[in-house]
Amino acid sequence: MIDQNIKIAVDAIVFGYEKGTLYVLAVQQRFGKLADRWVLPGGFILDDEPLITAVERELKEEAGITVNYLEQLATFGDNVKRDERFRVISVAYFALVNPKNFVLKADTDAKDAKWFDVAQLPVLGYDHNEMVKLAHQRLKSKLTYQPIGFDLLDHEFLFSDLENLYCSILERDIDRRNFRKKILSFGIVTETDKVVKIGASGRPGKLFTFDKLKYNQLLKENFQFDIRFA
Amino acid sequence: MIDQNIKIAVDAIVFGYEKGTLYVLAVQQRFGKLADRWVLPGGFILDDEPLITAVERELKEEAGITVNYLEQLATFGDNVKRDERFRVISVAYFALVNPKNFVLKADTDAKDAKWFDVAQLPVLGYDHNEMVKLAHQRLKSKLTYQPIGFDLLDHEFLFSDLENLYCSILERDIDRRNFRKKILSFGIVTETDKVVKIGASGRPGKLFTFDKLKYNQLLKENFQFDIRFA
DNA sequence: TTAATTTTGTGTTGTTTTTACACAAATTAA
DNA sequence: TTAATTTGTGTAAAAACAACACAAAATTAA
Numbered sequence: 001m002i003d004q005n006i007k008i009a010v011d012a013i014v015f016g017y018e019k020g021t022l023y024v025l026a027v028q029q030r031f032g033k034l035a036d037r038w039v040l041p042g043g044f045i046l047d048d049e050p051l052i053t054a055v056e057r058e059l060k061e062e063a064g065i066t067v068n069y070l071e072q073l074a075t076f077g078d079n080v081k082r083d084e085r086f087r088v089i090s091v092a093y094f095a096l097v098n099p100k101n102f103v104l105k106a107d108t109d110a111k112d113a114k115w116f117d118v119a120q121l122p123v124l125g126y127d128h129n130e131m132v133k134l135a136h137q138r139l140k141s142k143l144t145y146q147p148i149g150f151d152l153l154d155h156e157f158l159f160s161d162l163e164n165l166y167c168s169i170l171e172r173d174i175d176r177r178n179f180r181k182k183i184l185s186f187g188i189v190t191e192t193d194k195v196v197k198i199g200a201s202g203r204p205g206k207l208f209t210f211d212k213l214k215y216n217q218l219l220k221e222n223f224q225f226d227i228r229f230a
Numbered sequence: 231m232i233d234q235n236i237k238i239a240v241d242a243i244v245f246g247y248e249k250g251t252l253y254v255l256a257v258q259q260r261f262g263k264l265a266d267r268w269v270l271p272g273g274f275i276l277d278d279e280p281l282i283t284a285v286e287r288e289l290k291e292e293a294g295i296t297v298n299y300l301e302q303l304a305t306f307g308d309n310v311k312r313d314e315r316f317r318v319i320s321v322a323y324f325a326l327v328n329p330k331n332f333v334l335k336a337d338t339d340a341k342d343a344k345w346f347d348v349a350q351l352p353v354l355g356y357d358h359n360e361m362v363k364l365a366h367q368r369l370k371s372k373l374t375y376q377p378i379g380f381d382l383l384d385h386e387f388l389f390s391d392l393e394n395l396y397c398s399i400l401e402r403d404i405d406r407r408n409f410r411k412k413i414l415s416f417g418i419v420t421e422t423d424k425v426v427k428i429g430a431s432g433r434p435g436k437l438f439t440f441d442k443l444k445y446n447q448l449l450k451e452n453f454q455f456d457i458r459f460a
Numbered sequence: 461t462t463a464a465t466t467t468t469g470t471g472t473t474g475t476t477t478t479t480a481c482a483c484a485a486a487t488t489a490a
Numbered sequence: 491t492t493a494a495t496t497t498g499t500g501t502a503a504a505a506a507c508a509a510c511a512c513a514a515a516a517t518t519a520a
Contacts, residue, residue, distance in 0.1 A: 001316075002274050007234050008307075008319060044232050047317060050308035075305045075321050077238075078280035086231070087277060089238060091305050091319075160497075177499070178479070201488035202496025230479055390468075407470070408508070431517035432467030460508055 009090045010054045011042030011128065013135035014067065015118075016099035017152040020168045022118045022139075023099065024132055027062045027110035029125065033085070036111070039125040040132070042090065043109065055093045063113040064105040068151035069096040073135055082127050092131045094138055096151040140170060147188060147225050150210035156192060158205045159183075166227070178229055186225065188215045239320045240285045241272030241358065243365035244297065245348075246329035247382040250398045252348045252369075253329065254362055257292045257340035259355065263315070266341070269355040270362070272320065273339065285323045293343040294335040298381035299326040303365055312357050322361045324368055326381040370400060377418060377455050380440035386422060388435045389413075396457070408459055416455065418445045 014025035026038040041062040045054040052070070059065050070093055076082060077089035104113040116122065118136060123129060142148055149165050150157075159180055167174050183189055190211050197204035215225075244255040256268040271292040275284040282300070289295050300323055306312060307319035334343040346352065348366060353359060372378055379395050380387075389410055397404050413419055420441050427434035445455075 002237055004237050004274060005277055006238055006275070007232050008236055008238065044234060045236070045307075047235055048310050050310060051305065051319070052308055072304060074302060075281065077275075077321065078282055080278050080280060089281070089321075091307065158497090175480075176497090177481085180498085181500095182478095197487070197496090199488095199496075201494070203486035203488095203498080205497055388468085405508075405510085406468090407510085410469085411471095412507095427467090427516070429467075431465070433469080433515040433517095435468050 006087045006089055007044055009042055009044045009088050010051055010058065010093060011040045011090050011131060012055050012059055012070075012093045012095050013040060013073065013132055014059065014063075014065070014095040014097055015135070015139060015152065016097050016115055017165055017169070018099055020164055022169055023115035024118050024121065024135075025063060025065075025097075025104070026114060026116055026121075026124060026128075027106060028112040028114070030109055030111040034125045037125040038114075038116075038122060040092075040128045041110070041113070051091050052093070055095075059095070061108045062106065062110040064107060065097060065102055067095040067097050069148055070094070073131070073138060076127060076131065079127060090126075090131075092135070094135045096139075096148060098152060098154060100154065143169060144228050145224070145226050147210065147215060150212075156194065156207040156209055158196070158198065159208055160205065162189075162208070175230060179227075182227060182229065186218075186223075187211075188218065188225075190214075236317045236319055237274055239272055239274050239318050240281055240288065240323060241270045241320050241361060242285050242289055242300075242323045242325050243270060243303065243362055244289065244293075244295070244325040244327055245365070245369060245382065246327050246345055247395055247399070248329055250394055252399055253345035254348050254351065254365075255293060255295075255327075255334070256344060256346055256351075256354060256358075257336060258342040258344070260339055260341040264355045267355040268344075268346075268352060270322075270358045271340070271343070281321050282323070285325075289325070291338045292336065292340040294337060295327060295332050297325040297327050299378055300324070303361070303368060306357060306361065309357060320356075320361075322365070324365045326369075326378060328382060328384060330384065373399060374458050375454070375456055377440065377445060380442075386424065386437040386439055388426070388428065389438060390435065392419075392438075405460055409457075412457060412459065416448075416453075417441075418448065418455075420444075 016023040025041060027041045029035050029037050029039055041058055043058045045051060055070065059067065073092040073094040075089060075091045080087055082088055099115060106113045121132060143166065149162060152165060153161055163174055163176060163179050188211050189208050192207045192209060194207040195204045196207060246253040255271060257271045259265050259267055259269055271288055273288045275281060289297065303322040303324040305319060305321045310317055312318055329345060336343045351362060379392060382395060383391055393404055393406060393409050418441050419438050422437045422439060424437040425434045426437060
């Protein structure tokens, strides 16, 4: 039998979006050397537990949330001293969530759970800032070739919400008319007949929904979601 | 201390290309239950060894090769019974190589090492066919947005070599003129003054090289390599 | 030696996609 | 009722893409 003394953990970079700012979820450690430090939600996996199950479990336990979108990001195992106690290799997952859908509640291991503005993230424990950075890049690039923005929004949204999401996450200006034209041309966003006024003033707007079924259909026909514009 | 009894391995999907066919490297196991079975090169990591070092070491040991391009692909750890002896989580790496640059030689753990045509890959041990499949997808998509094709070719190559590489890996026809025009427009491929005839007959062609320095420069100026055409 | 074959090299034109851009309509606040 | 805010919409110029054919340099076969 192989002699190997390494532990395996999972960590999650959970992004939430609200009114033009992108947030990432962190939890405050209750125990151990890093007690009180903010870190990404995560923890060791069980012997008979699939990695992805471990992530879901930890998110439930530590913050009480269920995600809209979850995918493996990368495995951090080159820095042998990531954790000073013993060697830990961590498989990082990338998740999207609509923060409105629940109230965070710290639970088992975590003293507290909180959304941090990604632009003003404090120093986290371990190599977690690095993980956030990588996840942030992934989010940005994925936004352009996969319709994952919808996982950050309400089921029904204004076109301006979608537009602002793209603007703020990609950090660039978008031509409103061209953006709308392009998105609508895909045929994966449906106009509802509801009209609402949300902000203080201004003309009320129609609500839209993302038609996931249609998107999945199109995928089979070799459709490529792609949004890159001036 | 956490009680966890899981082992960590790395595996490599090494692609090589030659004359219109894409190959993947496999090794024949010498020991254990899967003795004689073909599997991807890989193995357990050492306690104090970075993941990437482990891959490089295994490739050296098992097949005697050094790669041109290496990146982490994904971690396989959802199937708890991947390995029937005990739980093994494997971090898979994706590598590109020019097969001409060395002769394969099996060494420590491997009885033999061989290039297999990706289109006619036998059943490999563990979940390695799955890994190859994922890596193959990655190669295909990456080819369109990163200039990694050059890592599969000689330092100096004919334009037709590059074109054939794209054709055969992406499995579609390419308009020779449009392809050349586009690639040259990037300015990352330089024409040498050497002219060679390679195949049996036909007009000799000029040799070209990939200008990596120029590419890295362009990257800083927000250049996006991108090749998708009829 | 000539003709047939193979491979490299090159430009133009029509079509599609992308970009840039401005004003009216519906509402709230002053 | 006027100003301010936000939604909604079309067009024209520019750029990118797609489709396409023939001459030049070599080898092979007749």
